[in-house]
Amino acid sequence: MSPVSMDSNRILRRAGLLLSFFLLAVSIGIPLLLIFWQSVTPNQRLDWMAPLRTITGQSLSGVLLNSVWLGICVVAGTTLLAMPLAWMMAKTRMGLHRWIDVILLIPFMTPPYIGSMGWILFMQKGGYLQQWLPGAGALSDSFFSFWGMVFIMSMHLFPFLYLLLRDALIRIGGNLEEAGAVHGAKAGYRFRRIIMPLLLSAYGMGVMLVFVKAIAEFGTPATFGRKIGYYVMTSEIHKYISSWPIDFGKATSLASVLLSVCLVIWYMQSAVSRRFTYRLVGGKGQRSKTYSLRGGAGWLAGLYLAALLLLSIGIPYFSIIAASLMKLRGAGLSLDNLTLDHYRELLSWGSVSLKAIGNSLGLSLAAASVAVVLGAGLALAIGRSGARLQRIIDLLSLLPNTVPGIVMVVGLILLWNAPWMPFTLYNTYGMVVLTYVVLFLPYTVQYVKSSFSQINGLLFQAAQVSGAGPFYILRRILLPLIMPGILAGWMMTFTISVRELVGSLLILPPSMQTSATYIFAQFEQGQVSLGMAMAVVSVGLTVLLLLGIELLNSRRKWTGS
Structure with missing residues (x-):
């Protein structure tokens, strides 16, 4: 050239x-x-403490704490859901069934507020669950709480964390685990001292995404959160912008504080990634260690996957389709109450x-x-x-x-x-x-x-x-x-x-x-x-x-x- x-x-x-x-x-x-x-x-005058003063002076500090606490709890919920599933799909023969990954994308494609409304229709008094099980009233009452909201949002967001953890586990070859086993390390010790440190970078990225999406979610707080009286930053920002009198000052103060929280989380995730990032893919190639699930372990894994699919897809979509076909909501589930x-x-x-x-x-x-x-x-x-x-x-x-x-x-x-x-x-x-x-x-x-x-x-x-x-x-x-x-x-x-x-x-x-x-x-x-x-x-x-x-x-x- x-x-x-x-x-x-x-x-x-x-x-x-x-x-x-x-x-x-x-x-x-x-x-x-x-x-x-x-x-x-x-007031056209520079005041660096104005956002904090707006939040504390307008009794909005509780709303900020609500958002942060919701994000933390949703991160914990998605971890409990995604970690076992990622291990099963990466380290056992269940990973050969690629259709599972396709099915698990359905919660992501479902708008959060629609999934939330599906759960509300299923669990509310006189809802679909009580029509089948009249004695489930106590379960419905306990569902409409903060922990019910965490459950709904975790069911929607766990695919983000699952995909990151699964890919990270696949990249961890079986050589490292075998070396630990040769030196006498038990399975629990190998997971704690070998697998977990190698997962921290991917887990940190997944946690950041889940946390940001949880505190940024508007649909579920606007439907389920309003029903239980739990208000977060996004619903307050929307209120100040869309309801009269419009107050951009309060909206931008809340938005700047919410943005600052997310940037702090992003910085923490970057620090974790820099500290716990390892080069796992080299020129020699590697093979992944595959565990066999036999007997009770195989049945337990199958039941876990079936329960996860039922709760994240089956129940919400049953409620959505059933509600769309009903003539009268109060008449209950019956063939003569269905219409197009x-x-x-x-x-x-x-x-x-x-x-x-x-x-x-x-x-x-x-x-x-x-x-x-x-x-x-x-x-x-x-x-x-x-x-x-x-x-x-x-x-x-x-x-x-x-x-x-x-x-x-x-x-x-x-x-x-x-x-x-x-x-x-x-x-x-x-x-x-x-x-x-x-x-x-x-x-x-x-x-x-x-x-x-x-x-x-x-x-x-x-x-x-x-x-x-x-x-x-x-x-x-x-x-x-x-x-x-x-x-x-x-x-x-x-x-x-x-x-x-x-x-x-x-x-x-x-x-x-x-x-x-x-x-x-x-x-x-x-x-x-x-x-x-x-x-x-x-x-x-x-x-x-x-x-x-x-x-x-x-x-x-x-x-x-």
Whole structure:
């Protein structure tokens, strides 16, 4: 390659990095800085203690403690659920059943507020459980408590921790355990002194994700939490922004404190990862030690998996489907009380509900397409280098995944309502797409980065030596190799955008509804059956679309095109 070409490539790469930094700074960095600035200048005067004074002076310190305590308890609950399952799927023959991993993604695809409503309908007085077991009233009373809320959120979030722990256990070869056994170490000692230290890095990342998602969750506190009188930061922030009189001062104070808590957790997780990260994959290869589950141990593992699937998927979806088919909720479960009228009303041409479904699909398709283009560009700009600017871009691209979504939405509202902006996107279709893109950009970046990191740089060098130009290399080598990551990022962004609630509630134009806000509105108005019918249709359409994309992708791989 000539020196002129090398210089031009270097200039283009530098320009790409600067453009990436500018886009992330404007869309992510500035909104978060505006939250901090708004919270410390309540009366146009700088006051660094204003957020703490707002919380203590407005009796909101209890709400902050509620959020933190909820996050800690959900982390403990997900650990108890995910750790045994990860060990069974990584270290026993149960891991050969790959369909289990697919089934365990269903709780992730289920919007939290829908799962919460499913449990409420099942466990409430006169609910489905008491219709089957009239003597279960005491169990229902004890369920509607803080620990019931922890249980519901743990059932929704444990797949995040499970997948991280399972992959980490698979990377731990059997050689280390065998070496410990040769030196006389018992199974418990080997797990405590060998396996656990090697798991700490992955566990720390999983704990951070679960904690942030728990304290950032809005749907479950808004449904189940309100029913038991347990209020958290997200519900209070939403109240100050959406209810009259609107108070952005209190909302930004709460948001800045919530953001600070998440950043502290992120720093602690980074410190743990730096201290307990080990290189487990080398050039010699390794084999994983597999344990056999025979007799009572095998039955116990099977019962544990069956109970987990029943509680995380079976009961919520039974309640959702049953509620969507009922004529009268008070008439109970019986064949003569079932109807499809709610689905007919939902899908009638020109109805508000059908427009909401169209809005959801349109917004999610647009957001996923924009996010995958930006995410692929950012992932390629970050590359494999450890330069300072690339590390900053990498950090900014991951930031929306480490801060509560409602905090990010408040920052975007402040930015696009600022008087110094040349134009405003607030109350427009574009604002909704931009919010979805910013919230879910980290997924696309990480998926494409993962695919790009597996490509040997010698491929590009060979193409350059053979006379291929940059655009030919991009079209014929790079894009085909990173296409699986691009497709996975698109599917993840689309799936989460369809069920996004808190951002949609805050930034949708007054005349627009999505399927998520429509469901939430039906719950608020007591039209539970109609809301559940919308939930079934929304989840069903999402699954069918994703299966269609996966089928097309499989056919493309099979034909080699």
